[in-house]
Amino acid sequence: MASARAGQSGDQTYPTGMVIEVTNSGLYCPAGDFHIDPWKPVDRALITHGHADHARPGHARYLATDGTAPVMRHRLGAITLDTLPYGETRRIGGADVSFHPAGHVPGSAQIRVEVGGEVWVVSGDYKIEADGLSEPFEPLPCHGFVTECTFGLPVFDWAPQAVVAAEINAWWRANQAAGRFSLLGAYAFGKAQRLLSMLDPGTGPILTHGAVENTNDVLRAQGLRLPQTIRVTPGTLARDHPGALVLAPPSALSATWARRFRPAATGLASGWMRLRGVRRRRGADRGFVISDHADWSGLNRAIAETGAETVHVTHGYTDAFARWLREQGYDVRIVPAEFTGDSLDEDDTS
Numbered sequence: 459m460a461s462a463r464a465g466q467s468g469d470q471t472y473p474t475g476m477v478i479e480v481t482n483s484g485l486y487c488p489a490g491d492f493h494i495d496p497w498k499p500v501d502r503a504l505i506t507h508g509h510a511d512h513a514r515p516g517h518a519r520y521l522a523t524d525g526t527a528p529v530m531r532h533r534l535g536a537i538t539l540d541t542l543p544y545g546e547t548r549r550i551g552g553a554d555v556s557f558h559p560a561g562h563v564p565g566s567a568q569i570r571v572e573v574g575g576e577v578w579v580v581s582g583d584y585k586i587e588a589d590g591l592s593e594p595f596e597p598l599p600c601h602g603f604v605t606e607c608t609f610g611l612p613v614f615d616w617a618p619q620a621v622v623a624a625e626i627n628a629w630w631r632a633n634q635a636a637g638r639f640s641l642l643g644a645y646a647f648g649k650a651q652r653l654l655s656m657l658d659p660g661t662g663p664i665l666t667h668g669a670v671e672n673t674n675d676v677l678r679a680q681g682l683r684l685p686q687t688i689r690v691t692p693g694t695l696a697r698d699h700p701g702a703l704v705l706a707p708p709s710a711l712s713a714t715w716a717r718r719f720r721p722a723a724t725g726l727a728s729g730w731m732r733l734r735g736v737r738r739r740r741g742a743d744r745g746f747v748i749s750d751h752a753d754w755s756g757l758n759r760a761i762a763e764t765g766a767e768t769v770h771v772t773h774g775y776t777d778a779f780a781r782w783l784r785e786q787g788y789d790v791r792i793v794p795a796e797f798t799g800d801s802l803d804e805d806d807t808s
Contacts, residue, residue, distance in 0.1 A: 477553075477571055477578040477602065478770075480793050485580055485604065489573040490553030492521075494580045497795075504555065506582025507566035508533060508647060521548075523557045525565025525593070525680065529647060532676045544593065560584040561595030562750050563648030564677060570598055578602040579764065585749070586756045589619055591655050591682070592648075597763035604770045604793060605761060608751045609729050610779030616729070616753040623656035626746055629725060630661055634701035639722040643708035643742070647673045648750050650705055651684060653727055659685040663699045666690065667706035667715070694718070712741065729753070761788070 479486045484496030492502040499516035506512055506522075508529035513522070520539040522530060527541045542548055544567070547556045552574075557567035562583040569580045577600040584606070588594040626642070633640045644650045646669040654674075657664060664687045666674065671689040678684060688699065696702075696718045704719055711724050726742040729749030737745035752760060761769055761783070771780050772793040783790045 490550040559593035602768040603766040607774035607779040610775040639719040640703040662701040
């Protein structure tokens, strides 16, 4: 049943159990009177990670992990933000809340909510492959699991990170030998830093777009170790950096900003590169299949490890993935959401 408090706010509710409900503002816990990653302004918002489709402006109070807080402040400015370390439980109203690693980007979390002995976990975005940068995904036993399914089709099957790293570095060396710059498109927070950790800095200089380097500065201040990079400024001359790899948001690759780096080969790093035609439509020379979201097998493994009987799927291939899970014996519902997930048209997401 929808809570009286949610009803007083004018939100329509879609009951998902006693612990978590879905309202027009987002996932809501009546016992604790808080929302998780809400897409409309609310009084108290618990945030899984710092990407713009999950950490939105306008909330009165925020709660996130210690590792997510600096990026949120960088992106949202002066907000009322409290933090909680991984694994520490806080009582909020009638709910016990804790944050646990999601493996998505540095500081990202799953949010565990327990009310009267019933446990629900809201995953946010996650991946189960350890990337050496983000805190590794932690399976959480629960009764109900709210999972993304951005890549919830069998076609999405990721190669190990080391394999993709070898592909990118070989591409860079080949471009360098041919006298070309290597322009690589990746999201400014999370994906860009993951790629930096995969690059061989001995190959040549690594240049970064301002949006990438601003996030690098925030994460380096938190102690994240990244290779040396050079910020591209209006005064940057391409001839001073022969054979460089240039890391930038995808939209920058076709902008005036990138025209100084000629001749060049362009690449895109995304899970969407698994689909034929996406790279061609975006005008890139090369696509590298790598994502900060779980692939098909990762989603299935994560769900199985929770032991949850009730699963709610959101943002992604929800209809197809829900049908599959029902065939596996799960009680499944689709949660309407306003998350964008992983999109090549959104430079600010994952």
